[in-house]
Amino acid sequence: MTQPAAAAPIVRRGLLLCAVALLGLAGVYVLAIAYTPVEARQGLAQKIFYLHVPAAWSALLSFSLVGISSALFLWLHDPRLDRFAASSAEVGVAFSAVMLTTGPIWAKPIWGTWWTWDARLTLTLFLFFLFIGYLALRAALADPAERARFSAVVGILGMLLVPFIHLSVYLFRTLHPQPIVLKPSAPSLPPAMLQTLLASFAVFTLLYIGLVTVRYGIALLEEAREAADAA
């Protein structure tokens, strides 16, 4: 019993949030480029930090919420939780993609290499693969009830995999001392940098909420379309 009428306002609200968030992103761009100081040792490339770190936050937020709503779904069987998990996963792919592209673009000038198996980048790569696996499984299952249950299991298992990835990669790396690298983020940030970073966190969080809302609304519309086709 899906109501297409209820979906449209959700989509519209989400699109509005996205528009505001994207405007905010433009504002963050201006702040980061013009307002923040240029880091003496790292140069302009350091400014990718204002995008990379909040994207990481959003990706992790997406992922945790997929895991939590998956667990709640298996407990409460509420289809809204499943719809939300799927939406959060897709949005998470977008943020992970930002992390996986800005990461190497930042690493090359700062660390001299496009890729390094450090804990953060490696974890992002895993998040990306877990998201993709989750979405691939959903795409491969026709029965909605099965799709919801199975992907919920993957969501929960994935969430619990993350600490193990973190731990094993950390242990793996402490055996292989890396060459001394410039620390990308200064221990104490000057006010302009801190303000810009916080503004960026706020924008990325708002963007997450907006994108998930739109995606959720689209899921409702797609279900209504499927039901109408079947009828």
Added chain:
Amino acid sequence: MRLALAIAAKDIRAELRSRTALLSATVFAALVLVVFNFARDPTALAAIDLAPSVLWVTFALAAMVALNRAFTIERENAALDGLLLAPVPREAIFLGKLLANLAFVGTVEAITLPLFVLFFNVAIGHALPGIIGVTALATIGFVAVGTIFSAMAVRTRFAELMLPVLLLPFMVPPLIGAVQATARLLADRPLSEVMGWLRLLALYDVVFVTLCMLAFPAVVDE
């Protein structure tokens, strides 16, 4: 959990009768070893340096092939449906499947290990008990997650692709632990160095066997 053992025994008997899966998985593992031999430059890297990696990549791939076969047989026989109709606790079914898969993968590993020693001329005798222990721990991790994922993958159209895509990220922590532990065992490092990795493997096993057992009903029940 006598029920689990009964279920495991039934599956193992079925597999022993046909033997095709066991043979093909073992042949696959042997071929992977052959490929590894030709995929490296013997003058650049000594066999002993690569040994743990080669062994564990081979084990990981063989486990995946074995798990795929296990549930495909299941689907063809629809034996699971009969089992589900009975009031059998789902956890017992999971443990039974897990034990059967472990027996299967364990056999493939037991045949592959001597082949590995042969092909790569790696002196393994002094470290054998340790390596058997590491193999047991890591394999439990692979197979626990693999059992539940193959139960899901078998319901999709592209099960052979779906299982690796889902399972490989989950095989990485046990793989890291296994390779590091094996490397140290082969190098005769003191036990203290190996213990940390063994603890990681054991922790992974405890967490994921429990989790997969608890999640199994969601996969097989409506």
Added chain:
Amino acid sequence: MPPDNGGYMVAGYVVTAVILVGYAVVLWRRSRSLM
């Protein structure tokens, strides 16, 4: 003198914008075709 790596900054900022704005636009168009 800070190193001259402004090109990387530009690349990073452009890529991020393309991904995020691009995804938002994809969602918008999907919703349009469904509503």
